[in-house]
Amino acid sequence: MSQSVSPLAPHVFPELPPVAGVKFATAEAGIRYNNRTDVLLMAFDRGTTVAGVFTRSKCPSAPVEWCEAKLAAGKARALVVNSGNANAFTGRAGRDAVKLTAEIAAAAAGCRPREVFLASTGVIGEPLDATKFEGVLADCAARAADGPWLEAAKAIMTTDTFPKVATRSVDLDGVPVTLVGIAKGAGMIAPDMATMLSFVVTDAPIAAPVLQNLLDRGVVDTFNALTIDGDTSTSDTLLMFATGAAAERGAPVIAETRDKRLTGFRAALFDLLGDLARQVARDGEGARKFITITVSGATSKRSARKIAMSIANSPLVKTAVAGEDANWGRVVMAVGKAGEPAERDKLTIWFGDIRVARKGARDPDYDEAATSAYMKGSEIEIKVDLALGVASDTVWTCDLTKEYVAINGDYRS
Amino acid sequence: MSQSVSPLAPHVFPELPPVAGVKFATAEAGIRYNNRTDVLLMAFDRGTTVAGVFTRSKCPSAPVEWCEAKLAAGKARALVVNSGNANAFTGRAGRDAVKLTAEIAAAAAGCRPREVFLASTGVIGEPLDATKFEGVLADCAARAADGPWLEAAKAIMTTDTFPKVATRSVDLDGVPVTLVGIAKGAGMIAPDMATMLSFVVTDAPIAAPVLQNLLDRGVVDTFNALTIDGDTSTSDTLLMFATGAAAERGAPVIAETRDKRLTGFRAALFDLLGDLARQVARDGEGARKFITITVSGATSKRSARKIAMSIANSPLVKTAVAGEDANWGRVVMAVGKAGEPAERDKLTIWFGDIRVARKGARDPDYDEAATSAYMKGSEIEIKVDLALGVASDTVWTCDLTKEYVAINGDYRS
Numbered sequence: 001m002s003q004s005v006s007p008l009a010p011h012v013f014p015e016l017p018p019v020a021g022v023k024f025a026t027a028e029a030g031i032r033y034n035n036r037t038d039v040l041l042m043a044f045d046r047g048t049t050v051a052g053v054f055t056r057s058k059c060p061s062a063p064v065e066w067c068e069a070k071l072a073a074g075k076a077r078a079l080v081v082n083s084g085n086a087n088a089f090t091g092r093a094g095r096d097a098v099k100l101t102a103e104i105a106a107a108a109a110g111c112r113p114r115e116v117f118l119a120s121t122g123v124i125g126e127p128l129d130a131t132k133f134e135g136v137l138a139d140c141a142a143r144a145a146d147g148p149w150l151e152a153a154k155a156i157m158t159t160d161t162f163p164k165v166a167t168r169s170v171d172l173d174g175v176p177v178t179l180v181g182i183a184k185g186a187g188m189i190a191p192d193m194a195t196m197l198s199f200v201v202t203d204a205p206i207a208a209p210v211l212q213n214l215l216d217r218g219v220v221d222t223f224n225a226l227t228i229d230g231d232t233s234t235s236d237t238l239l240m241f242a243t244g245a246a247a248e249r250g251a252p253v254i255a256e257t258r259d260k261r262l263t264g265f266r267a268a269l270f271d272l273l274g275d276l277a278r279q280v281a282r283d284g285e286g287a288r289k290f291i292t293i294t295v296s297g298a299t300s301k302r303s304a305r306k307i308a309m310s311i312a313n314s315p316l317v318k319t320a321v322a323g324e325d326a327n328w329g330r331v332v333m334a335v336g337k338a339g340e341p342a343e344r345d346k347l348t349i350w351f352g353d354i355r356v357a358r359k360g361a362r363d364p365d366y367d368e369a370a371t372s373a374y375m376k377g378s379e380i381e382i383k384v385d386l387a388l389g390v391a392s393d394t395v396w397t398c399d400l401t402k403e404y405v406a407i408n409g410d411y412r413s
Numbered sequence: 414m415s416q417s418v419s420p421l422a423p424h425v426f427p428e429l430p431p432v433a434g435v436k437f438a439t440a441e442a443g444i445r446y447n448n449r450t451d452v453l454l455m456a457f458d459r460g461t462t463v464a465g466v467f468t469r470s471k472c473p474s475a476p477v478e479w480c481e482a483k484l485a486a487g488k489a490r491a492l493v494v495n496s497g498n499a500n501a502f503t504g505r506a507g508r509d510a511v512k513l514t515a516e517i518a519a520a521a522a523g524c525r526p527r528e529v530f531l532a533s534t535g536v537i538g539e540p541l542d543a544t545k546f547e548g549v550l551a552d553c554a555a556r557a558a559d560g561p562w563l564e565a566a567k568a569i570m571t572t573d574t575f576p577k578v579a580t581r582s583v584d585l586d587g588v589p590v591t592l593v594g595i596a597k598g599a600g601m602i603a604p605d606m607a608t609m610l611s612f613v614v615t616d617a618p619i620a621a622p623v624l625q626n627l628l629d630r631g632v633v634d635t636f637n638a639l640t641i642d643g644d645t646s647t648s649d650t651l652l653m654f655a656t657g658a659a660a661e662r663g664a665p666v667i668a669e670t671r672d673k674r675l676t677g678f679r680a681a682l683f684d685l686l687g688d689l690a691r692q693v694a695r696d697g698e699g700a701r702k703f704i705t706i707t708v709s710g711a712t713s714k715r716s717a718r719k720i721a722m723s724i725a726n727s728p729l730v731k732t733a734v735a736g737e738d739a740n741w742g743r744v745v746m747a748v749g750k751a752g753e754p755a756e757r758d759k760l761t762i763w764f765g766d767i768r769v770a771r772k773g774a775r776d777p778d779y780d781e782a783a784t785s786a787y788m789k790g791s792e793i794e795i796k797v798d799l800a801l802g803v804a805s806d807t808v809w810t811c812d813l814t815k816e817y818v819a820i821n822g823d824y825r826s
Contacts (some may be wrong), residue, residue, distance in 0.1 A: 042552055058749045058753070058755040058756075058757070059745050059748055059749030087820045090773075092774075122741075124745065124746070124773050126775070206528065229729065231746060232746065232749065233746065290424075315728070315813075317819070319817075319822035329502060330504045330537075330644075332472050332538070333644060336468075336470030337469075337471075342472060344471070344502060361504030362502075399822075400822070404818070405735065405813060405814060408729055409812075409815075
């Protein structure tokens with residue numbers, strides 16, 4: 001199925017600088033696609049630390065299990081990502097494929113297999129033929145360079161309609177360090193893809209436990225605040241690598257989570273993760289509108305998140321937005337079904353800056369024409385105030401269109 | 414929007430007998446629709462008991478709040494159901510409309526307002542003009558008869574494409590008693606409808622607390638095992654009325670939940686509730702396929718239900734079924750995201766009788782052609798065995814088609 005680029009795609013891509021200590025190359029391994037790159041090899045300098053956050057699925061893919069096991073040592077020398085086959089639910093063959101891929105990559109990058117991190121995205125349930133990486137990864141290692149990042153982002157796409165990249169530059173104790181991240185979205189293609197992958201690299205010298213802490217905290221309001229359809233992939237993987245190359249230019253090695261010098265870096269990282277997460281929502285399958293949902297006045301942030309996600313995952317709310325209908329009744333429905341503290345007669349609801357409902361009924365001043373005009377836009381904000389407490393939360397999603405159903409259901413027709 | 418009748422509609426409707434002690438009539442009150450009935454009045458003989466189960470929404474409609482409050486007394490003399498306006502999220506005006514409706518109905522039926530039960534389905538957030546019931550309900554009371562039930566079922570439809578009715582006859586301590594039930598489905602129409610209503614009447618003499626116990630237990634594996642889109646209405650209402658008229662023919666009055674004579678009646682009631690619930694799934698918006706999902710080998714029934722519902726509510730599973738794709742990878746995904754005990758490498762998955770996956774991988778004997786043929790049918794069964802325990806559960810849903818999106822999102826286009 002050919003798809004046009006999402007109308008929510010960025011108009012220009014940012015300039016993506018090299019990150020000292022990281023080189024990479026892409027190749028066509030012929031896993032599933034023809035005439036496009038489908039494998040990415042990154043090689044990291046000795047001393048690179050790694051942290052990761054993975055799907056909470058009880059049925060994770062073989063690469064996810066590999067990465068989780070290898071993360072304990074906190075060291076990385078190579079990353080291999082392939083698109084076209086997720087190597088999920090492939091049993092013993094899946095574990096063998098992961099091991100062989102790591103061995104091939106280790107030989108290519110001159111490291112040990114346990115220093116190789118892996119991610120796969122694509123078809124579930126079909127064996128991944130890892131022998132296809134033989135030669136290909138050695139060639140990648142020989143060609144590896146410090147750019148262009150856009151090619152790395154393209155090699156890991158499945159039904160994504162645009163590559164997702166972001167970069168930040170920030171001072172670490174006065175020394176400029178760089179962050180670059182790439183991501184692929186919740187894209188599906190015949191017959192069964194569903195994987196969110198993201199990789200972030202930095203030249204900042206940060207110890208693995210600190211990096212893990214940063215990532216654990218960083219995903220809460222970024223990738224974990226994102227939903228396309230409420231379906232959690234077996235392969236969701238976010239890995240972050242810190243080469244430490246900036247130490248040569250005087251950047252301090254950060255070994256403690258509480259190090260005050262991390263403040264700016266942490267903010268830049270969270271900002272970058274949010275940027276990538278929002279790009280994933282903007283490329284949700286069939287997406288025509290990017291939706292930001294904010295719930296305030298909740299009794300706790302957890303409660304606000306649960307209500308916001310109930311709204312974001314409601315097919316009725318998402319189809320209403322697709323239909324350009326400011327259907328606040330469905331928002332009330334989604335608040336009500338979340339099971340969290342909420343009082344109907346205290347609810348206030350806005351679409352953008354237009355207050356459509358207050359105190360348990362339609363706002364008498366609600367302007368239908370202004371609201372209709374607002375709903376025609378491609379950026380829709382839904383705000384709900386519960387008037388019960390002071391906690392709030394924001395999540396992102398996209399609308400639910402006929403194209404979503406077509407992308408995910410039309411294989412056989 | 415005009416819609417054709419669901420391809421999953423029954424070919425013939427059952428013969429629906431009168432239930433002694435119940436009379437009813439329908440009328441055109443002009444709430445929202447033109448040229449169709451939109452109000453149903455049922456009048457019950459003195460001594461009729463009542464039980465009810467309602468939405469768990471934290472933001473229920475005004476009629477739901479009324480019924481819940483009046484249920485304590487366990488007595489009913491009248492039921493008023495209107496379609497076209499759900500009287501939900503209408504604030505003070507909504508409570509006033511409920512009170513006025515009950516007063517008009519009480520005058521018409523010759524009872525007290527607190528003996529009147531109410532349900533509304535239709536638009537959310539718009540005031541219901543209860544004065545439209547003046548005269549109409551008195552006229553209904555004057556015309557009330559013991560049939561035809563199909564007209565009662567039609568008057569409460571919104572975007573339902575067929576009326577939902579069911580009947581059972583069963584002996585109560587040797588005396589035949591009758592059950593008749595009607596339901597309306599999760600239908601939406603511009604701009605915001607979402608209500609499941611069902612009403613069951615019997616001439617069996619059953620005390621209100623016993624009736625409530627029967628209903629509470631009866632919904633677990635019937636209406637609560639049903640999902641169209643995971644969105645819970647603010648108005649879901651199931652009311653059951655027992656006129657006791659069969660006592661004249663010698664049926665015993667059942668005053669204890671543990672009364673052994675209830676066994677057959679209980680089974681008939683549960684069977685009838687299941688019948689109605691499945692009819693609702695068969696008329697889910699845009700439904701082309703009726704899906705039965707069974708999870709076995711779970712550690713508890715609660716766990717099996719949660720996993721079955723995770724599969725049933727997964728947009729990716731539902732679009733795959735719409736696309737006639739036996740996509741067991743997505744079933745694994747949905748099992749994995751449920752958060753319940755599950756081990757990937759122990760899973761077995763069947764579509765119909767075809768085992769497509771076992772022990773964490775594709776079944777080597779899996780016949781793609783036979784599976785494709787099976788998926789073209791309109792009744793799809795998905796079975797998952799977790800191989801962890803002995804608990805199982807079954808839920809029903811329908812596929813997710815472009816028509817669902819069209820019905821719920823195309824108002825403005």
